[in-house]
Amino acid sequence: MRRIPYVVLAIYALVGGLGPLFIDYNPVRASLEDRLRGPGSQVSTGIAWLGTDGLGRDVLAQVVYGARTSVVIGLATVVVSCVIGVAIGTVAGYFRGWLDTVLARGIDILLAFPAILLTIVIAGAFERSVLVVVTALSATAWISFARVTRGIALSTRERAWVQAARVLGVPRISILVRHILPFTAGPVVALATLEFALVVLAEAGLSFLGIGLPNSAVSWGQTIANGKQYLATAWWISALPGIALSLLIVNIGILGDQLTARYGQRGRRS
Amino acid sequence: MFRVIVKRLLTGVLVMWGAASLIFLIVRVAPGDPVTILLGTDASAEQIAELTASLGLDRPLLSQYLTYLTDVARLDFGRSYLLGQPAMPEVLERVPATAELMLTSTAIAVVVGLALGLLAGSRPGSIVDRIVSACTIALQSFPTFWVGIMLILAFALAFRMLPSAGAGTPAHLVLPSVTLALPFTAIVARLTRTSVAETMGEPYIQTARSKGLTERQVLAGHALRNSLIPVVTVVGLHMGGLMGGAVIVENVFAWPGLGSLIVDAVSNRDYAVVQAATFLIAGIVMLFNLVTDLVYSQLDPRIRLDGAV
Secondary structure (H helix, E strand, O other): OOOHHHHHHHHHHHHHHHHHHHOOOOOOOOOHHHOOOOOOEEEOOEEEOOOEOOOOOEHHHHHHHHHHHHHHHHHHHHHHHHHHHHHHHHHHHHHOHHHHHHHHHHHHHHHOOOHHHHHHHHHHHOOOOHHHHHHHHHHHHHHHHHHHHHHHHHHHOOOHHHHHHHHOOOOHHHHHHHHHHHHHHHHHHHHHHHHHHHHHHHHHHHHHHOOOOOOOOOOHHHHHHHHHOOOOOOOHHHHHHHHHHHHHHHHHHHHHHHHHHHHOOOOOOO | OHHHHHHHHHHHHHHHHHHHHHHHHHHHHOOOOHHHHHHOOOOOHHHHHHHHHHHOOOOOHHHHHHHHHHHHHOOOOOEOOOOOOEHHHHHHHHHHHHHHHHHHHHHHHHHHHHHHHHHHHOOOOOHHHHHHHHHHHHHHHOOHHHHHHHHHHHHHHHOOOOOOOOOOOHHHHHHHHHHHHHHHHHHHHHHHHHHHHHHOOOHHHHHHHHOOOOHHHHHHHHHHHHHHHHHHHHHHHOHHHHHHHHHHHHHHOOOOOHHHHHHHHHHOOOHHHHHHHHHHHHHHHHHHHHHHHHHHHHHOOOOOOOOOO
């Protein structure tokens, strides 16, 4: 039972990574005679197992390419916000002082906005691109990493071996990297899993609202939004990518809970 | 108590100043200049110069920032170029619809969440507990906008029981508020479950049972009451998250609240409205956090705000 999330995530990684090699899809190619065909129907390019959308584009291909988009954006955002958050958190927790105060107030200010709202405003202000989406998502995602690692640094700095290193005259940077940073690894991995789920959801939400990725990119959020106007006649356009998205998030959530139970520390924002 | 409130309010003012500055920064860094947006691309050089001067955009950045801050202090965010009206009144007009949605959702989430949590927490490890736990994980993970669309598909299109979009009658409120409430219900249920399960092991529960109280009385009188405290906190602290959810849900159901206003304004680069709305929301979230802290300390005499919280 505990292995299920790993298996499901491996399938997503495989489909997202290798699927685009096998399935050809061009988001701007429309085929009018294949419009709104149900799952399993015969279309000009073969069998559309998950049906086609309002422009005759294959929904299965959109699900596969969307998996790649979600995983790439999720990973990029988690890596960026993890590096920034861990760096700021450990430095603030270890050195304390004005740096720590500035960090605490800065986080207070960012938390005054609902995370998705800040993301919408940042993403909407700039030209639609992958870089802008990753930046907008990272703008709030780093906070949890900073909070968790700050707490760990605060408690670890008082431990005997850190004090011993300080007395021996080990440079502060080395103390931080060799004696503090390793202790953040477990909780950071657990947190990264949960953040990945939140980021993938937020990206889909942005694209659903039409302020996320450019139209040339394939995103589950966009496909779901496109299908909304055909709900009465072609339910599969919105329903199926949503199932793919939900299944992914559920499994990451379970994995994240397992990891959190093992490593403790929760810094998840509401 | 009074000193605590004053201190929190002062911190709040500091946070709001930071929030206003952050909004200023984002809007200034963003490409696309407001004059071209207001006049369109075929304006004459004279018109552009005139509007630039009248908006103060030719002055140094610091002086623009100071003017901006004094305007913010008077809640003046300029005119919405789309609506032609001052931005703040337009934003305030949308508040009741969003408040209606959020209040209904909170009520649903608290009532259903408490019931589910009590059901699961009173018999930890039972089949009911497992089912409730599985449901809460699912509800928390499903993307709200997709759940909303699926509800439209089922209840508006297939069964034709409820309207799919718009506002006005109580029937219009059902689908959006349920959609918004679902993940929140899961959070309340999980929290109540943990808290009730913990409380059931306490000695005073055993005492209550040995006094001969029925299981129902024990649950309602002793276990539930103690579990209410964390629920109050999570409801208060979750207003920000609920607000964020409302932004998306309002767009799914064309609900005429703050959320659909913001997304429209962001898409059309109507920065006056974007600034007014984000500032207002930051203020509301901050007030909710303050009130939650105060209510929390009143509910549980073990908590004192003067110390570290």
